[in-house]
Amino acid sequence: MMLAKRNHIVQWLTVGHFLNDFFASGSLAIIIAAQTNRLDLSGADIGLAGALFQGVSVFQPGIGWLADRLERPYLLLLGAMVTALGTLSISLADTIPVIWAGAVVGGLGSAAFHPIALAGTRAFAPMATRGRSIALFMLGGNGAFALSPLVFGYVIDHYGLGSYAPFVMMNVLFVPVMVRQLGPHIRGRLDTAKPDTSNGEAAYIVVRYMMGAYLVVVFLRSVLNQVLSLYLPLYYTQQDRSLEFAGMATFVLLVFKAFGAYIGAALSDFFPRRLILLVSLIASTPLLFVLLEAHSVALIFVSSALLGLMVNASWPIFLMIGQEIMPGGAVGASGFTFGWGFASGSLGVLLVGLLVDVIGLGNALLMIAATPLLALGLIFLLPDAKNDVREYTHDIKSS
Secondary structure, three states: OOHHHHHHHHHHHHHHHHHHHOOOHHHHHHHHHHHHHHHOOOHHHHHHHHHHHHHHHHHHHHHHHHHOOOOOHHHHHHHHHHHHHHHHHHHOOOOHHHHHHHHHHHHHHHHHHHHHHHHHHHHHOOHHHHHHHHHHHHHHHHHHHHHHHHHHHHHHHHHOHHHHHHHHHHHHHHHHHHHHHHHHHHOOOOOOOOOOOOOOHHHHHHHHHHHHHHHHHHHHHHHHHHHHHHHHHHHHHOOOOOHHHHHHHHHHHHHHHHHHHHHHHHHOOOOOHHHHHHHHHHHHHHHHHHHHHOOOHHHHHHHHHHHHHHHHOOHHHHHHHHHHHOOOOHHHHHHHHHHHHHHHHHHHHHHHHHHHHHHOHHHHHHHHOOHHHHHOHHHHHOOOOOOOOHHHHHHHHHO
C-alpha cells in the first residue's frame, strides 16, 4: 500500500479518536462537577460513575477478540457515537441511577472504539515512523480530552447542562462518514500483533514475566491518570473556584498531557523506551505534590503543564509494549492493552471516591501521588527495544 494512503488512514483514525475522547472522560469530569450540587452526589457516587465509565473497558479484550473474527470489524468505530450519547444522558440525568446507566453506555462505546482504532493505526503506520504515527493518533484523543473540559466548563457554566446536547450532533453526523471512509481499507487487512514465541519454552517464560510486570506497572500509572482527570475539577470547585476556572486549569493539565504523549511516543523512535518511562514516572510524584499545594494561579498552571507532560509521556509507549507482548490478534491485543489501562484506572477512581468520604479529596489525592514510584523497579522487566519484543526472544535463542 502506498505511503500516502497509509498516512491518510492514520489521519482518519486520529480524527475518530478526537471525536470519541472529546465526549469521554474529559467532558464526564465537568458534567459530574456540575451535577454534584444539583443531585447532591457523594464521593462514592462520583467514584462509582467514573469506575463504571472506565470499568466496562474490561470487555475490551473480548471486543478485540470478536473484532479479529468479524468480517466487518470497522463497524466498531461507531462506538465513538455511542460514547457521546452516553455522556449526553449523564448531562440530562435527574437521578443518580441514570448517571450510572449513562456511564455504562458511554464506557461501552469507548471500549468498542479504542481496540480497532489502535490496531488500525499500528497496522497501517510505516515501520520507520510507527512511534510517530501512534503519537499522532494519541494526540488526537488526548487533544480532545484536554479541549473538552475547557469548552464544556465555559459552556455549562454560562448556559447550563442542556447546552451539551448540540455538541453531540457533531459525532452523530460525522462518525458514520468516517466509518464509511475507513471500511474498505480496514476490512481483513489488520496484521497480527503477537509476541514471537517460536524460540521455545524460554521465550514463553520471558513473555509471561513481561506480561506480569506490564499489568502491575500500567495499573499503578493508570490509577494516577484517571483520578486526576475525574477529580481535579471537583478539587478546584471545593476551593471556592468557579467551574470555568476548574475547566481552564484542567485544560492546561490535559493539553500538556496530550503533548506529553505525543513527545513520548515520537522520542521512542530514537531513544530507549525504558529511559522515557523512568523519567515520566519519577517526575510525576513531586509535580503533583506541588500542584496540590499551589495557591497562585500562575503556579497552578505551570505545575499543571509540567505534570501533564510527565504523566502521559509513558502511555503510548505502554500501548506499544502491550501490543507486542499481549496475546491475540491485532485488535485482541490492542483491546487487552487499552482495556487493562482503563479498567485498572477505574478501580483507582472507585477507591479514591471511598477515600474522599473518609479523609477528604485533598488528602486522598496526596496519597495517590506516590503510586508512580511503586512501578520503577518493574520497568526493567519490560522490553526496551524501539520496535518489538522479538529482539528479546531472539537473544534467548542465541544464548
